[in-house]
Amino acid sequence: MIDSLSSDTMVVGVGNTILSDDGVGVHAARLLQSDPRVPAGVEILDGGTLGLELVPYVSDAYRILFLDAVNSGSAPGTRVRMTGKDLLGLSAGLSVHQLGVANLIAALAFASTKPQDIVVLGVQPANTDWGISLSPAVEATLTQLVDAAVAQLRQWQESAHDGLPLAKSSCTP
Amino acid sequence: MARIVVDPVTRIEGHLRIEAQVDGGVVSDAWSSGTMFRGIELILRGRDPREAWIWAQRICGVCTMVHALASVNAVEDALSIEVPDNARLIRNIIAATQTIQDHVIHFYHLHALDWVDVVSSLKADPAATSKLAQSISDWPLSSTQYFKGVQDRIRTLAESKQLSLFGSGYWGHPAYHLPPEANLMAVAHYLEALTFQREFIRIHAVLGGKNPHLQTFLVGGMATAMDPNEPGATINPERMDFLVQVAKSAQPFVSQVYIPDVLAIAGFYRDWFGRGEGLGNFMSYGGYPQGSIHDYAAYFLPRGIILNRDLSKVYPVDPGNITEYVAHSWYQYSRGNQVGLNPYEGETNPKYTGPKPPYEFLEVDQKYSWLKAPRYDNKAIEVGPLARLLVAYAAGQPDVKALIDTTLAKLNAPPAALFSTLGRVAARALETQLLADRLVGWLEQLRNNMATGNLSIFNGEKWDPSSWPQTARGFGFFEAPRGSLGHWVEIENQTIKNYQAVVPSTWNAGPRDPSGQRGAYEAALIKTPIAEPERPLEILRTVHSFDPCLACAVHVVDARGRPIPVLKQEDEAVRFLGGSERSETTK
Numbered sequence: 001m002i003d004s005l006s007s008d009t010m011v012v013g014v015g016n017t018i019l020s021d022d023g024v025g026v027h028a029a030r031l032l033q034s035d036p037r038v039p040a041g042v043e044i045l046d047g048g049t050l051g052l053e054l055v056p057y058v059s060d061a062y063r064i065l066f067l068d069a070v071n072s073g074s075a076p077g078t079r080v081r082m083t084g085k086d087l088l089g090l091s092a093g094l095s096v097h098q099l100g101v102a103n104l105i106a107a108l109a110f111a112s113t114k115p116q117d118i119v120v121l122g123v124q125p126a127n128t129d130w131g132i133s134l135s136p137a138v139e140a141t142l143t144q145l146v147d148a149a150v151a152q153l154r155q156w157q158e159s160a161h162d163g164l165p166l167a168k169s170s171c172t173p
Numbered sequence: 174m175a176r177i178v179v180d181p182v183t184r185i186e187g188h189l190r191i192e193a194q195v196d197g198g199v200v201s202d203a204w205s206s207g208t209m210f211r212g213i214e215l216i217l218r219g220r221d222p223r224e225a226w227i228w229a230q231r232i233c234g235v236c237t238m239v240h241a242l243a244s245v246n247a248v249e250d251a252l253s254i255e256v257p258d259n260a261r262l263i264r265n266i267i268a269a270t271q272t273i274q275d276h277v278i279h280f281y282h283l284h285a286l287d288w289v290d291v292v293s294s295l296k297a298d299p300a301a302t303s304k305l306a307q308s309i310s311d312w313p314l315s316s317t318q319y320f321k322g323v324q325d326r327i328r329t330l331a332e333s334k335q336l337s338l339f340g341s342g343y344w345g346h347p348a349y350h351l352p353p354e355a356n357l358m359a360v361a362h363y364l365e366a367l368t369f370q371r372e373f374i375r376i377h378a379v380l381g382g383k384n385p386h387l388q389t390f391l392v393g394g395m396a397t398a399m400d401p402n403e404p405g406a407t408i409n410p411e412r413m414d415f416l417v418q419v420a421k422s423a424q425p426f427v428s429q430v431y432i433p434d435v436l437a438i439a440g441f442y443r444d445w446f447g448r449g450e451g452l453g454n455f456m457s458y459g460g461y462p463q464g465s466i467h468d469y470a471a472y473f474l475p476r477g478i479i480l481n482r483d484l485s486k487v488y489p490v491d492p493g494n495i496t497e498y499v500a501h502s503w504y505q506y507s508r509g510n511q512v513g514l515n516p517y518e519g520e521t522n523p524k525y526t527g528p529k530p531p532y533e534f535l536e537v538d539q540k541y542s543w544l545k546a547p548r549y550d551n552k553a554i555e556v557g558p559l560a561r562l563l564v565a566y567a568a569g570q571p572d573v574k575a576l577i578d579t580t581l582a583k584l585n586a587p588p589a590a591l592f593s594t595l596g597r598v599a600a601r602a603l604e605t606q607l608l609a610d611r612l613v614g615w616l617e618q619l620r621n622n623m624a625t626g627n628l629s630i631f632n633g634e635k636w637d638p639s640s641w642p643q644t645a646r647g648f649g650f651f652e653a654p655r656g657s658l659g660h661w662v663e664i665e666n667q668t669i670k671n672y673q674a675v676v677p678s679t680w681n682a683g684p685r686d687p688s689g690q691r692g693a694y695e696a697a698l699i700k701t702p703i704a705e706p707e708r709p710l711e712i713l714r715t716v717h718s719f720d721p722c723l724a725c726a727v728h729v730v731d732a733r734g735r736p737i738p739v740l741k742q743e744d745e746a747v748r749f750l751g752g753s754e755r756s757e758t759t760k
Contacts, residue, residue, distance in 0.1 A: 018216050018231045048237060050385055052282050056371035111367040130212040
């Protein structure tokens with residue numbers, strides 16, 4: 001059996017793990033992979049800094065949670081929450097990978113036949129120079145980012161009254 | 174006289190800035206600046222060379238596997254390791270899959286809209302579009318109803334004012350020449366290309382373990398379980414059937430959609446076969462070994478260099494002739510600004526001396542880029558699909574020669590037409606076709622090996638570091654979708670002493686060298702006509718034809734983003750939005 005690429009609910013960590021705080025989304029996604037609070041059936045993806053190349057992984061999902069470094073012009077470690085619509089409406093996005101993520105969300109708006117619910121949870125980076133560890137301010141926020149991601153996933157789970165399960169229920173092709 | 178600034182040029186991550194001098198409606202000079210900071214060695218120094226690829230694949234955000242492959246090649250070269258035939262085949266399959274996917278994404282999602290006016294497609298007659306589509310291809314998705322459906326989706330987007338989704342959007346620009354029906358057909362294929370890649374990339378999902386960051390690379394081979402009798406093995410007969418089936422799905426899309434679209438679009442823009450040539454020097458490290466990696470002559474795409482657009486001669490590539498200059502780059506070398514250093518001796522000492530942002534223009538007489546200027550034997554060189562196919566064509570590779578000759582005949586154009594902006598677009602499409610055809614053959618070879626009991630996939634002779642020499646150095650190379658990628662590793666006492674990567678976009682997007690020779694983008698923009706300096710669509714066409722991906726060449730620091738190119742004319746006091754944040758954060 002060949003696995004399907006995507007689930008109905010996806011978490012996508014975005015960022016570059018060799019550029020310090022830039023990789024905070026990927027670090028959070030890795031933590032979620034072993035977090036027992038994550039509802040069953042949710043697929044967690046290390047998206048790196050891919051943009052449109054992520055379309056195959058997320059275009060069949062109903063709900064997508066992006067975790068990313070976001071420059072909101074605030075103090076390092078500040079967390080923000082945006083929806084896909086917020087990102088579409090911005091002429092200049094806030095995500096450090098905004099061209100990639102915004103392009104991706106834009107392409108999905110046109111290409112996906114699913115009504116997609118997209119949320120971006122972000123953290124203000126302090127340092128995006130070469131390096132594999134997070135700055136103290138961002139490191140201190142990492143747990144909160146993971147908690148916020150879990151809360152978002154649970155909210156989706158509880159509001160699944162529209163008949164959309166979190167996990168793909170049908171047979172995979 | 175006006176100075177145009179386009180910043181950023183890329184539709185994807187990374188940051189490229191072009192400044193162009195326009196005189197009398199034509200580009201008279203151009204400067205390319207990337208806001209990159211080189212420094213992968215900062216991450217890799219002191220590490221085990223066998224794990225270098227895991228870090229190296231993060232250099233580039235878009236095609237992660239290319240750096241992984243170049244990295245294992247470099248370490249294998251340093252330690253004189255030959256990989257088993259099955260590992261070679263799987264690497265070729267993974268690489269070809271990446272390149273096919275990348276080229277399709279580039280054409281439809283990052284470049285086509287430089288030629289296709291989305292707004293114009295709203296005026297198309299769906300019945301006439303259907304007729305047009307059926308006249309150029311047998312592709313089944315071509316009914317009136319189908320195109321009407323696509324048009325309705327575009328209209329919905331337009332009415333909700335979301336057409337800016339399609340990049341910068343110079344809709345209605347006088348340099349757009351396609352009739353509305355061709356525009357509608359192209360937008361429909363934009364959507365189909367997304368569906369295509371969704372299925373096609375499953376080859377990576379199977380062979381790479383984890384995706385999109387593949388996990389199965391290994392110094393000495395591949396970490397892919399291969400067993401004809403084991404249902405759980407990554408490669409077993411059932412998986413082989415699946416892989417062949419997916420690989421075969423690429424052929425109709427490429428031959429019935431991608432190639433006909435490129436030919437149709439090219440037919441309306443024939444001027445662009447005479448524009449955007451640039452250097453006339455081309456290099457390919459060679460791609461897709463058919464036997465030993467050292468048997469360059471047997472590569473599917475041969476290794477070689479072409480100089481001064483002379484297709485009668487192919488020169489050999491000696492990596493020892495590669496040097497990098499920093500005369501116009503924000504670095505300093507210990508032996509001064511004028512010398513060129515081979516990457517084995519590479520130094521990365523950043524020193525920003527440019528203007529303090531926000532600024533109007535770069536100081537192009539001085540240093541103006543974070544990219545170094547790589548040169549081969551002191552010559553500026555273009556790399557990429559066009560370079561690969563020209564080298565193969567000149568070397569007489571029969572598949573390449575036949576495909577190029579047939580295509581040129583269809584276009585009623587001479588080989589010299591390939592030295593152009595559209596030549597790059599066409600070469601990328603033809604390479605996709607060549608690889609889609611070849612991919613199935615590599616899979617069949619893999620299947621045969623498995624059937625005849627050849628399951629060897631990893632050469633572990635040199636896995637133990639105690640078997641290594643005290644010092645060793647190696648050059649790893651790979652013809653990535655965008656061109657020649659080289660990794661240079663120096664190993665001492667079982668750890669990495671130095672590591673340098675010269676990526677394709679550094680060759681193409683790099684600045685001038687000490688003798689003032691332009692880089693490939695800079696040269697290609699000369700003589701480009703500019704209809705409207707406020708909307709420099711023509712500059713984007715040529716730069717995008719190289720498939721600029723500065724995700725690997727450039728440090729991703731762009732925090733605020735400027736998705737709309739900003740124009741600045743010398744006599745206007747417009748607040749300039751560009752500039753390099755990088756300079757503010759550089760140590």
